Amino acid sequence: MTDTTLKGTLQGDLHDAIRSKDKVRSGTLRMALTAITNAEVAGDEAKELSDDEVLKVIAKEAKKRKEASTAYVEAGRTELAAIEDAELVVLETYLPKQLDDAELERIVRSAVESTGASSMAQMGQVMKVAQGEIAGRADGGRVAAIVKQVLAG
Numbered sequence: 001m002t003d004t005t006l007k008g009t010l011q012g013d014l015h016d017a018i019r020s021k022d023k024v025r026s027g028t029l030r031m032a033l034t035a036i037t038n039a040e041v042a043g044d045e046a047k048e049l050s051d052d053e054v055l056k057v058i059a060k061e062a063k064k065r066k067e068a069s070t071a072y073v074e075a076g077r078t079e080l081a082a083i084e085d086a087e088l089v090v091l092e093t094y095l096p097k098q099l100d101d102a103e104l105e106r107i108v109r110s111a112v113e114s115t116g117a118s119s120m121a122q123m124g125q126v127m128k129v130a131q132g133e134i135a136g137r138a139d140g141g142r143v144a145a146i147v148k149q150v151l152a153g
Contacts, residue, residue, distance in 0.1 A: 006051040006094065007036055024083075028090040035061050052135075055095065059136050062091040099138045101146070107133050108146045120151055 010033055017026035036057050040049055049057070065088040072081035099107070111129035115122060126147050134143060 006054045007033070007049065010036070010054075010094065024086045025090050028087040031087070032058055032061055032091065032094075055136050058091055058094050062088055062095060063139065065091065096135075096137045099134065101142075104134070104138050104142065104146050105150065108143070108150050112147075112150055117151060120148070123147055123151060126151070 010029055014026060014029040014033065017029060036049060036054055039053070039057050040046055065084045069081045069084035069088065072078070072084060108126065108130050111117075111126045111133070115125045115129055117123070117126045123144075127144065130143055130147065131140070
């Protein structure tokens with residue numbers, strides 16, 4: 001019986017990466033699976049994460065890689081930035097396709113209309129509605145920037 005969950009897919013891909021001696025892919029998948037396991041045992045009782053929750057963990061790990069890469073580039077450590085970028089490429093294969101700015105703005109404008117927001121004071125309401133539709137297909141910072149732009153304009 002094969003495991004059809006995202007976590008099961010990650011585990012299967014890890015085995016394949018180990019067999020093919022792909023060090024970057026196997027190391028990245030090990031790290032992602034460790035983060036998933038840590039999320040499963042965090043809190044009062046252990047639980048199996050849903051695919052959506054696993055996606056959130058992978059997105060969080062991808063964000064860490066982006067931030068680390070940027071920090072390494074700014075510090076002049078391009079060799080370390082390259083490692084982070086390689087890990088990011090592996091993680092992004094498991095994330096949904098990211099939305100472009102035009103699609104993101106359309107979703108935000110729709111959220112502004114549905115909430116009736118007219119000022120920055122209602123940014124939280126707009127973010128909540130927009131994030132529900134975006135569902136991990138865009139970084140929260142990008143969404144917040146577009147919400148601010150739409151509400152200010």
